[in-house]
Amino acid sequence: MAQWAVTERSAAIKLACQAFGISQTCYRYKAKLDAENVLIADWLVRLTNNQRN
Template identity: 55%
Template sequence: MAVNAVAGRGVSIALAYRAFEISETCYRYNPVLSDENEEAADWLERLTADKRNWGFGLCFLHLCNLQGFSWNQKRVYRIYC
């Protein structure tokens, strides 16, 4: 990231945010591992193949309540779509 390039030059992170027009959240964001996304996709594929009349809501409830996953609903919905 561009902020890392200027950090070694003694420029403050706040100045880099303004210079590159990014937010602090963007700089500090840690992406979720793709392995977890693949696991969610595998579960969703199996559920939708076995339970064709289930929509996203039932699939998500099954994964969280019965399987014990603590995935974020928006994240799982993006994978579902």
């Protein structure tokens, strides 16, 4: 919602964060995908498909 306020309503980041009760750090956070996470997810899917009990 804060990102929407900034992009669509031209609100300042500080004001949008205060309005929605989040920190500016939270607003700017971007998750980093790791190749290892993809590998682990693939193994988990295979395990659940093979071990249905």
